[in-house]
Amino acid sequence: MKDSVAVIGAGTSGLIAAKDLAGYGIRTNVYDQKTKLGYPAKASGIISINGLKSLGIGYEKAVTNTLYGANIHAGEAVMRIMAKGAQAHVLDRVRLNEICQDEAARAGASVLAGSRIDAKKLEELHSESVIVGADGPVSEVARFFSMGAIKKYTLTYKAEFNVDVEDEKTVDLFFDNSLAPKFFAWTCPNAKDILEVGIGIGAQHGNSKAAFDRFVKKDEIVRMLQGARLMEGYASMIPMQTARSVVDEKNEVLLVGDAAGQVKPTTGGGIVFGGSAAKLAASVVAEHIRGGKRLDTYERLFKKGFGTDIALHGLVNRLYSSLDAKKIGMLMNISKTLGFEGFFSEYGDMDRPSLMLKRFFLRGMAR
Numbered sequence: 393m394k395d396s397v398a399v400i401g402a403g404t405s406g407l408i409a410a411k412d413l414a415g416y417g418i419r420t421n422v423y424d425q426k427t428k429l430g431y432p433a434k435a436s437g438i439i440s441i442n443g444l445k446s447l448g449i450g451y452e453k454a455v456t457n458t459l460y461g462a463n464i465h466a467g468e469a470v471m472r473i474m475a476k477g478a479q480a481h482v483l484d485r486v487r488l489n490e491i492c493q494d495e496a497a498r499a500g501a502s503v504l505a506g507s508r509i510d511a512k513k514l515e516e517l518h519s520e521s522v523i524v525g526a527d528g529p530v531s532e533v534a535r536f537f538s539m540g541a542i543k544k545y546t547l548t549y550k551a552e553f554n555v556d557v558e559d560e561k562t563v564d565l566f567f568d569n570s571l572a573p574k575f576f577a578w579t580c581p582n583a584k585d586i587l588e589v590g591i592g593i594g595a596q597h598g599n600s601k602a603a604f605d606r607f608v609k610k611d612e613i614v615r616m617l618q619g620a621r622l623m624e625g626y627a628s629m630i631p632m633q634t635a636r637s638v639v640d641e642k643n644e645v646l647l648v649g650d651a652a653g654q655v656k657p658t659t660g661g662g663i664v665f666g667g668s669a670a671k672l673a674a675s676v677v678a679e680h681i682r683g684g685k686r687l688d689t690y691e692r693l694f695k696k697g698f699g700t701d702i703a704l705h706g707l708v709n710r711l712y713s714s715l716d717a718k719k720i721g722m723l724m725n726i727s728k729t730l731g732f733e734g735f736f737s738e739y740g741d742m743d744r745p746s747l748m749l750k751r752f753f754l755r756g757m758a759r
C-alpha cells in the first residue's frame with residue numbers, strides 16, 4: 393500500500409487537500425509549475441461567507457471588501473437582491489493562496505514551487521504515491537490517467553480599475569447573450585477604490601478580450617469607469633462540466649477542484665466546491681492509506697453532497713444561456729411581481745440552491 397501523497401497543483405484546492413492530508417499525518421508533497429505561487433490572479437475572489445467558513449482557512453487577512461447583494465441586469469430590467477446581512481467577501485486571491493500555502497506547510501506538507509509535472513514525472517510519482525490531481529481546468533493528470541477530458545469551457549477576461557466606487561456593497565451582473573453568450577458580464581467592487589470589470593463567453597463564441605472591449609463601451613460601464621485608471625487585465629478559463637470520473641479505474645488517482653470541474657456553472661465560482669471536495673478527498677485518502685478504504689468512496693460522497701446543487705446550477709445556466717436579454721428581463725419582471733426579489737434577498741444562497749428550494753417549500757408549508 394502506498395503511504396504518501398503527491399498533490400499536483402498548488403491552487404486553493406491542492407493546498408487545502410495538502411493541509412488536511414498532512415494534518416492526518418500523511419507524508420504529502422505538493423508540486424506546482426509556477427515559481428511564484430498563486431500569481432498572477434487571473435480569477436476573481438467573490439466567495440460566500442458561509443462557504444469560506446466551511447473550508448476552515450484563516451482567510452480574514454485576504455478580505456478586501458464585503459458584499460451584501462447584487463443588481464441583475466437584463467435588457468431594460470434590473471432586479472435588486474439585497475440581503476440584510478453580509479453575504480460574501482471579496483478576497484485578494486494572491487494573498488489567499490499565500491495563506492493556504494502557509495497553512496499547508498505548517499501542517500507538515502512540502503510545497504515545491506517551480507516543479508512542472510510532465511507525463512514522465514507523473515509515472516515516477518505514481519509508482520510510489522497516491523496522486524491528487526489539482527492542476528486546474530486543463531488537467532495533465534486527468535489526461536494521463538484517461539479520466540475523461542473536460543470539453544466545455546467559458547473563456548474569461550477581467551481587469552481591475554482604480555476608481556472611486558459608487559456602491560461598495562453590491563456586485564452588478566449583466567445577462568445578454570449577444571454580449572456574453574452562454575455566460576454573463578460583471579462589475580465587482582474589489583475595494584472602495586478598485587472596480588473589477590469582467591466577462592465570460594462560451595468557448596465556441598470567439599475571443600473573451602474582444603467581448604470585454606465591447607462590454608466596457610456600454611453606457612453603464614463607461615459611466616462607472618469615468619476617470620478610472622486601468623491596473624491590470626487577464627484572460628483565463630472556467631470548466632463548465634464535471635469530469636467523467638474523479639477517481640481513476642485502478643483506484644489510485646483522484647481529481648479535485650477545477651481539474652474535476654467542481655465549479656458552479658451559474659457563476660463559475662469554484663473555491664467553495666473545489667475546496668470542499670479537496671477536504672473530502674483528503675479524508676478518504678487518509679482512510680485509504682491507514683485502513684484500505686476504497687478511493688472511489690470520494691466520488692460517491694462528492695455526488696451525494698454536491699451533485700444536486702451542481703445540477704441545479706447547470707439548469708439555471710442552461711436557462712439563461714438559451715434566452716435573449718429581453719426574455720430574461722421579462723422573466724425577471726414576472727418574478728419581481730411574484731415577490732421573488734424579496735424572497736431571494738431573504739433566503740438566497742450563492743452556493744446551495746437546494747437549501748434555497750428547501751426554505752421555499754418550508755415557507756409555503758408554514759403558511
Ligand SMILES: Cc1cc2nc3c(=O)[nH]c(=O)nc-3n(C[C@H](O)[C@H](O)[C@H](O)COP(=O)(O)OP(=O)(O)OC[C@H]3O[C@@H](n4cnc5c(N)ncnc54)[C@H](O)[C@@H]3O)c2cc1C
Nearest residue numbers: 401403404405425435436438509527528649650661662663
Ligand atoms: C475570471 C474568473 C473569475 C472567477 N471568480 C471566482 C469567484 O469569484 N469565486 C470563486 O469561488 N471562484 C471563482 N473562479 C473560479 C476559481 O478561480 C477556480 O475554481 C479555482 O481557482 C480553482 O482552484 P484549483 O486549485 O482547483 O485550480 P487552479 O487555481 O487553476 O490551480 C491549479 C494549479 O496547478 C498548477 N499546474 C497546472 N498544471 C501543472 C503541472 N503539469 N505541473 C505542476 N503544476 C501544474 C497551476 O500552476 C496552478 O497553480 C473564477 C475563475 C475565473 C477564471
